[in-house]
Amino acid sequence: MNDTLNSIYERRAVRKYKDIPVAKEVIEQLIAAGRMAPSAMNNQPWKFYIVTDKEKIELFSKEISEIAIKQIKHVRIKDLLKMTLSHFHFSKVIDLIKTQDHIFYNAPVVIFITAPRKDDWGKLSVGMCAQNILLAAKAMGLDTCPVGFAKFVMQTKDYYLLNIPAAEEVEFALVIGFGDELPREPKRLEDNVFYI
Numbered sequence: 001m002n003d004t005l006n007s008i009y010e011r012r013a014v015r016k017y018k019d020i021p022v023a024k025e026v027i028e029q030l031i032a033a034g035r036m037a038p039s040a041m042n043n044q045p046w047k048f049y050i051v052t053d054k055e056k057i058e059l060f061s062k063e064i065s066e067i068a069i070k071q072i073k074h075v076r077i078k079d080l081l082k083m084t085l086s087h088f089h090f091s092k093v094i095d096l097i098k099t100q101d102h103i104f105y106n107a108p109v110v111i112f113i114t115a116p117r118k119d120d121w122g123k124l125s126v127g128m129c130a131q132n133i134l135l136a137a138k139a140m141g142l143d144t145c146p147v148g149f150a151k152f153v154m155q156t157k158d159y160y161l162l163n164i165p166a167a168e169e170v171e172f173a174l175v176i177g178f179g180d181e182l183p184r185e186p187k188r189l190e191d192n193v194f195y196i
């Protein structure tokens with residue numbers, strides 16, 4: 001298998017990290033890989049807001065989990081069950097409770113990625129950019145986890161600390177670090193291909 005395929009198959013969502021920082025040059029190489037992603041009309045809508053300060057990461061994690069819990073309470077039991085079965089981050093509730101940081105998993109780097117609110121293709125382009133970063137990180141010996149929950153950061157009282165202009169919205173966040181677990185590969189569905 002070549003290096004690209006290796007990164008694709010070996011990448012896992014890692015939810016436990018060693019207390020080791022990631023060098024700024026490495027972060028910059030990852031962002032450079034993100035910038036190489038395709039984007040609709042080549043508008044490169046992404047902006048990266050990078051947090052490495054432990055206290056700030058913990059603060060956002062705490063505030064986001066409070067908001068996420070409130071949102072979950074609004075979800076009907078049936079929908080919650082559906083999520084439980086389809087998403088690791090709901091199915092491992094016990095693990096989550098035991099982990100100190102339920103959102104960013106004590107990773108040393110959190111990257112919030114935004115796109116302009118008015119960009120219809122923003123989410124898709126940001127997704128492509130994020131995947132480039134995840135794969136580049138894997139290729140460089142790092143681990144990552146995409147964090148959709150991070151969107152709730154926009155509702156936190158300390159959101160202003162990120163200095164994100166009002167015209168942008170947080171689409172996604174990625175955590176990056178040196179993993180301290182080897183998660184099993186979640187089963188991939190295969191009944192989803194239709195040759196016409």
Ligand SMILES: Cc1cc2nc3c(=O)[nH]c(=O)nc-3n(C[C@H](O)[C@H](O)[C@H](O)COP(=O)(O)O)c2cc1C
Pocket residue numbers: 011012013014015087088089145146147148149150183185186
């Ligand atoms: C859009 C998106 C949002 C996600 N949000 C979260 C999240 O908030 N927390 C989390 O632990 N994992 C999150 N994940 C990771 C998925 O749960 C994970 O990718 C999936 O279970 C497959 O596992 P794998 O990445 O190890 O192959 C998210 C993934 C995607 C693509």
